Amino acid sequence: MMKEQNISSSVIKRLPRYYRFLGELKKQGISRISSGELASRMKLTASQIRQDLNCFGGFGQQGYGYNVEMLYDKIADILGINIPTKAIMMGVGKLGTVVAENMDFNKLGFNLIGAFDIDPNVVGKQVASIKVSHLDELKKFCKTNKPDAAFICLPDAAVKETAQKLTELGITGFWNFSHHDIALEHPEVAVENVHFSDTLMRLSFKIKNS
Amino acid sequence: MMKEQNISSSVIKRLPRYYRFLGELKKQGISRISSGELASRMKLTASQIRQDLNCFGGFGQQGYGYNVEMLYDKIADILGINIPTKAIMMGVGKLGTVVAENMDFNKLGFNLIGAFDIDPNVVGKQVASIKVSHLDELKKFCKTNKPDAAFICLPDAAVKETAQKLTELGITGFWNFSHHDIALEHPEVAVENVHFSDTLMRLSFKIKNS
Numbered sequence: 001m002m003k004e005q006n007i008s009s010s011v012i013k014r015l016p017r018y019y020r021f022l023g024e025l026k027k028q029g030i031s032r033i034s035s036g037e038l039a040s041r042m043k044l045t046a047s048q049i050r051q052d053l054n055c056f057g058g059f060g061q062q063g064y065g066y067n068v069e070m071l072y073d074k075i076a077d078i079l080g081i082n083i084p085t086k087a088i089m090m091g092v093g094k095l096g097t098v099v100a101e102n103m104d105f106n107k108l109g110f111n112l113i114g115a116f117d118i119d120p121n122v123v124g125k126q127v128a129s130i131k132v133s134h135l136d137e138l139k140k141f142c143k144t145n146k147p148d149a150a151f152i153c154l155p156d157a158a159v160k161e162t163a164q165k166l167t168e169l170g171i172t173g174f175w176n177f178s179h180h181d182i183a184l185e186h187p188e189v190a191v192e193n194v195h196f197s198d199t200l201m202r203l204s205f206k207i208k209n210s
Numbered sequence: 211m212m213k214e215q216n217i218s219s220s221v222i223k224r225l226p227r228y229y230r231f232l233g234e235l236k237k238q239g240i241s242r243i244s245s246g247e248l249a250s251r252m253k254l255t256a257s258q259i260r261q262d263l264n265c266f267g268g269f270g271q272q273g274y275g276y277n278v279e280m281l282y283d284k285i286a287d288i289l290g291i292n293i294p295t296k297a298i299m300m301g302v303g304k305l306g307t308v309v310a311e312n313m314d315f316n317k318l319g320f321n322l323i324g325a326f327d328i329d330p331n332v333v334g335k336q337v338a339s340i341k342v343s344h345l346d347e348l349k350k351f352c353k354t355n356k357p358d359a360a361f362i363c364l365p366d367a368a369v370k371e372t373a374q375k376l377t378e379l380g381i382t383g384f385w386n387f388s389h390h391d392i393a394l395e396h397p398e399v400a401v402e403n404v405h406f407s408d409t410l411m412r413l414s415f416k417i418k419n420s
Contacts, residue, residue, distance in 0.1 A: 012412065012415055013412065015411070015412075015415070016405070016407065016408035016411040016412060017408065019411065020389060020407075020408075041394075042394075043393075043394055043397070078415065079411045079412075079414050079415045080414045080415055080417070080418030080419070081411055081414050083418070085414060085417055085418075094307075094308045094311070094312070095308050095312065097304075098304045098305050098308050099406070101304070102304070102305065103406060103407070103410070105410075108407055108410045108411055108414065109410070109411065109414035110410065110414065148417055149413065149417060172417055172420065173413050173416060173417035173420075174413075175409065175410060175413050179230060183253075184251075184252075184253055187253070189420075190413060190416030190417050190420050191413075191416075192409040192410070192412050192413040192416070193409070194404065194406060194409055195226070196309070196313060196404060197226065197230075197313070197318055198226035198227065198230075199385065199402040199403070199404055200313070200315075200318045200319070200320065200385060200402070201225070201226040201229065201289045201291055201318055201319065202222065202223065202225075202226060202289075202402050203359065203383050203384075203385050203400060203401075203402040204289050204290045204291050204295060204318065204319035204320065205222055205225070205288065205289045205290055206383060206400030206401075206402070207290070207295055207358055207359060207382055207383035207400050208290030208293070208295070209290070210382060210383075210399075210400050
């Protein structure tokens with residue numbers, strides 16, 4: 001586990017995009033790329049790219065460019081996705097099922113080890129090769145398996161109580177699909193929100209103001 | 211349709227969150243709120259809030275605070291969500307179905323008027339009270355109904371060609387669930403991405419560096 005406290009949060013925000021682009025380049029068999037060429041593919045400026053990537057050490061060499069594979073691996077390392085984080089899914093309704101079955105968690109640094117629901121029609125079924133457990137089993141499961149992250153696919157109204165329970169059980173990171181603002185009540189944990197509505201409202205703005 | 215070109219993109223980015231918080235206040239019957247109180251609920255500074263909300267005119271009055279309903283309506287107005295944008299869904303697999311059936315599009319400024327797929331098991335079925343059409347019908351549908359936005363729930367590999375087709379048919383806004391970077395090839399249209407993987411990688415970073 002590495003600490004990179006000196007990297008600004010806006011650079012961190014851009015890292016997954018660099019990672020995706022570098023992954024594409026790797027697939028295409030491109031082993032090195034200049035900041036200018038990468039900039040043009042990503043529609044950024046070369047100086048922005050150099051500034052961002054300089055944070056991770058000297059991977060760019062004048063007249064050579066960036067070593068794609070080294071940079072790709074370095075970003076994976078910084079993101080911490082080479083060391084899987086144990087995660088559980090809370091809520092295995094339609095959304096939870098789609099998320100569990102369609103994400104390649106291992107490639108993204110997570111290992112899904114459990115799933116919980118209260119719906120008798122859902123408890124006991126298999127999702128992404130995990131058997132869904134009843135919420136009553138959560139405490140015992142966490143004490144035994146010590147997951148670090150929870151994926152929240154619950155109705156908004158259920159999130160406050162569940163988040164409280166989960167933090168008490170040692171969960172330190174939330175991937176939150178609900179509208180409940182977990183970070184407000186739990187500033188001590190890491191939260192990433194997937195707010196469908198927010199992006200849709202911003203799209204509305206962009207369409208109407210373009 | 212209003213133009214608010216002078217509002218910075220970072221303020222625009224925060225607007226949906228203000229909108230959600232003000233909606234909550236309305237539900238709780240709160241009719242006015244000071245910047246300090248709103249700041250404390252949203253974990254922002256009062257000066258940040260004043261700065262952001264000043265962009266929309268004089269809704270805050272010293273010693274009175276903000277009129278919750280007026281501010282809520284004003285933000286809806288700026289986001290353009292009171293005037294529905296006609297939208298079509300491209301791809302009605304599991305993800306598309308979940309999205310279509312669980313989002314309250316009308317409240318978010320959109321009117322879903324069509325859905326398209328190529329899978330014979332999907333074409334003809336009802337989703338969110340829309341009958342799924344075959345992709346072959348797209349051109350005729352767009353010429354007749356003139357949708358402005360498309361919700362992209364397709365496999366990555368199908369997006370490039372579809373986005374090209376859609377822009378030619380007059381689509382000016384994309385809500386993109388795929389990893390294909392539509393904005394790169396079509397800088398002329400509005401794009402909002404819902405990148406599940408990016409948020410998950412950032413969560414990995416946060417957990418490992420907290």
